[in-house]
Amino acid sequence: MFQIIGIVVLFATVFGSYIWSGGSMAPILHSLAYELTGILGAAIGATLIANDLHTLKSMGGGMGKVFSGPKWKASDYRDLLSLLFLLTKTMKSKGVIALESHIEKPHDSTIFNRYPKIMKDHFATDFICDTLRMMTMNLEDPHQVEDAMEKQLEKHHHEALHPAHALQSMSDALPALGIVVAVLGVIKTMGAITEPPEVLGGMIGGALVGTFLGVMLSYGLVGPFATRLSGIVEEEGAFYKIIQSVLVAHLHGNAAQISVEIGRGSVPSTMQPSFLEMEEALNTIPAEG
Structure with a gap:
């Protein structure tokens, strides 16, 4: 919503x-289609050259x-903490054998299907599942597990x-592509140097539209889009960092509810459920049969 208002x-x-x-908008509108085609076409072409299909x-x-x-959303963070609570509680109370059916498929x-999103x-x-699977294979050193999870998170974040x-x-x-298009406009103007001043002025003004568009598109639209993304x-x-926090806390021997509370501290402030909200959410989870 704010992005549309900003535009x-x-x-x-x-x-x-x-x-x-x-x-007057007349010179801009007259040159807009040509200049915009050149700038955006060159930008798209350069992007195709620089990036892979994915x-x-x-x-x-x-x-x-x-x-x-x-x-x-805020409800998804509560759901994640509830899911991790169920998994760590099952592992602590019923052992790794009871957990295997949940992490293999x-x-x-029945635990994962409670949280379809x-x-x-x-x-x-x-x-x-991969982290819990490592735990079931007796990789129980919290530091090793945390390091392995950190590497996965870094790779995913980088991609x-x-x-x-x-x-x-x-x-x-x-901006540079806008200058390229503007220079071509100047070259065109120089080829018509014998034309009257009012004609040359219109041609130069049209060429400068390219520079204007390149700068405005860069700093007004595409750059802010990149920052927002x-x-x-x-x-x-x-x-995903919350998953790491909860599972590492579990490996340190904490009870499931304590591990979840440690994970709750990693939730972004605007989305973070209160202690009472989280306690209520955990208390309303049906018992796992």
Whole structure:
């Protein structure tokens, strides 16, 4: 919502102040299609050169996130903590044998199926199951498990940031590409140097539209999109850090509820459930048969 408001404010203030000062939109509108085609075409071409297919596909989804925001809501953090509570409680009270059926086939698990949104996130599900599987294979050193989880998180975070980096690279290139298009306009103007001054003025003004568009698109749209997408990736990454916090706390011998409380401390402040809210959520979980 704020992104749409921001775009409206951007265009209203930039073009509104220009018109208010007595500027005419005619030269801009006359050159807009040509200049925009050259700049955006060059930016898209450079992006295709610089990135692989997976990153290009992820950029489309990333643009959707810019407007929709992070996928995880406050209720999802409560659900994650509840899921981890059930898993660690089962492991502590019933042993690793009782846990194996849940982590080997999570889609058939009565525990995982209580939280379908989390189960649809392949990384979250695999991250939980792979870590618990290591524990069932007697890898019980908390420091080793934490180190292994940290490496997985770093890899996932690095890959998740690729679309934002690609957008930022496009943003960095747009001012220069605007100059390239403007220079071509100047070359065209020099080829018509015998034309009257009013004609040459219109041609030079049209050429400068390229520089204007390159700078505005870079710092007004694409750059802020990249910044917003990076922020969303960081916030979504916090969701997975909670998994690490809870499972490592469990390995240190804490009770399931204590491990969950340690994980609750890692929830972003705007999404963090209170102690009482979390206690109520855990108390309302049906007993696992």
